[in-house]
Amino acid sequence: MDKIRVLLVDDEGELVTTMAERLEYRDIVADSAISGVEALNKVRANPYDVIIIDLKMPGMSGAEVIRTIKKEYPDLPLFLMTGHGFSLDGEEIPPGIVDYLPKPIKIDVLVEKIQGVLKKRTKDHKI
């Protein structure tokens, strides 16, 4: 079975690169992008299984990136990273989000959720 490919998007480069490294330790191929434009370019160039993205970014916002990706790749699961705690109250939740993860994220929880969503998807596909 191929390794899971993940794209991490956040304007905090330190965060995404470190997370990517950590995911590599857990058998997940992780790529990172530090802006919306970069993220879109990478999504168009590479076949990712999951995208994990922060909402608040300078330039192109997370929400815009999500809308574009959803338009081009409707089946691509998207996770939202947020510094806003447990819920997303007061912020517009873009449609098509599978789950959200409050910062700081526990890496094991993240891996579990990624695996969970992909397992569900393959199951759905088989059906």
Next chain:
Amino acid sequence: MSSGNAGHYNKFTTTKMSLFDKITASFRHLGKYNLASSGRYERLWRFTIIITTLTTFVPLLFMIVVNYYQDQKSYNTDIHYRINQILDNTKRTLEFIIEERQSVLTMIVRDKSYEELRRGDCLAATLRNLKNSFGGFVDLGLIDSEGNQTSYTGPYELQGKNYRDQSWFHEVSLRGVYVSEVFMGYRKFPHFVITVKADKSDGDFYVLRATIDMELINRQIFALDLEEDTDVFIINREGILQTASKFRGSVLEHSGIKIPPRTMGKIYISESESRGKSETYGYTDIKGSPFYGYACTKLENPIKHWAVRRSELLWILGVTMAVIFIFIVYRSTYMVNRLRASDERHAKALHNMEYTNKMATIGRMAASVAHEINNPLAIINEKAGLLKDIVTHTEEFPRKDKSYTLLTAIENSVERCSNVTHRLLGFSRRMDVHKELIDLEILMKEVVGFLGKEAEHKNIEIAYNFDKTAPAIESDRGQLQQVFLNIINNSIAAIKDNGRIEITVQPETNQTVAVCIKDSGSGISPENLKHIFEPFFSTKGQFGTGLGLSITKEIVEKIGGNIQVESELGKGTNFTIFLPAAGASGS
């Protein structure tokens, strides 16, 4: 809200009040506010009552006094008129009677000569004619210039009697006509005489003397058909009664009245006051006689009448004024209370707004701080995590165990920090009502987590009792947090040290969830318990705004719930919040 629920809620919200209860309650309400701090309202209340009372009562009293005096005046005028009428009638009648008899006697002496009259049969025939034609004549006597009664006809034996020394004889011989006062004379019943002087052909004179029965006059007075309180009688100048009086004695007794000289045919009317009774009286002279007509109305009846009316009036006035006054007090109380309630609502709304604004500001600040901290916290977390991964995956990492322990410690601290930021974010969210399904257990633990440190300091044990069968509720997370925060905060404040707070969530009905927060604190006195949900009521003195529980109640009601409190001094307080279950009608 379903009927089952309605009944349940009614138990805590409404109690039926009779009108009387409402009125007394409103007075009590005022009484409650008779505090120094509410002096402004008390002054306003008093001022309103005084001004309204004055503007109502002064014209009323003025009108009554004017009316009273006008009434009395018209009554007096009425009495004066009556007296005047009586006297006028009496005067005319008596003058007529006397003059008529005087004239007929004059006519007799002109028509007949002394000699003719001296004949007994002629005199008797004349008396008979007089009796038939005029009435009142008792006898006739003929007296010569020497005073000897030379002829007499009548019921008595008076022939030969000499009148020379009697004053009336002198009077008539001088003036020609004389009407006497009333006297008993020989006959022992009241009568008066009319005498006329006539000249004989030989130059001498004689006198015709007629006795008139006083009954004639009495009949005239009787014919006036007088009221019980009115007395009409005849007196002479000295005040000797010439006819019987109702109140002043019988004939020839002294009436006690002194007629002033010179009445000159006029009618005099006046009032006198004696022994507390006023009397309207009048008198007039009867021309051609020594008589005076006198009439008086003892205002006994009118006085009684007035006294009765006055006390009746005073009663009606008193009752009316009392009713008006009660009404004024009630209205003033009602209005001042309304004003006060409106002022308080206004102030409360203002405070509420300030409070909400403050909370919103704090919330926004907390949110941005938490958000800004979360990002570097996430980096620390990832860096430490990566280092931990490296340590784990490197076989020969120097001091591997020690490093692992250190990194785990960093991760734990990061987790503690993130707990704080997440809680802050949880509280700061959204001030407007936004309904969502809420897990009361999680929410309650968040709230308690926020207050945990204070509870720990006081060594307060917090026990949970969550009934898993309780229906889920749909409400506003932020508002509910504020509600529980306020109550638990109060509970912690009520406990000095080593207490216990018990939080129970259980289904009340299938459409209501009861959240019970019970503390072992100092409790609330029954007196204070009545007021704790009122705005600005605080037992914390300068440390409390007095708004916490009033806002709490408001929020609970806003989200369709209800709050109830039970407390016992020294034992603790039990707040129960009833919340509508998700999907319950009325929620």
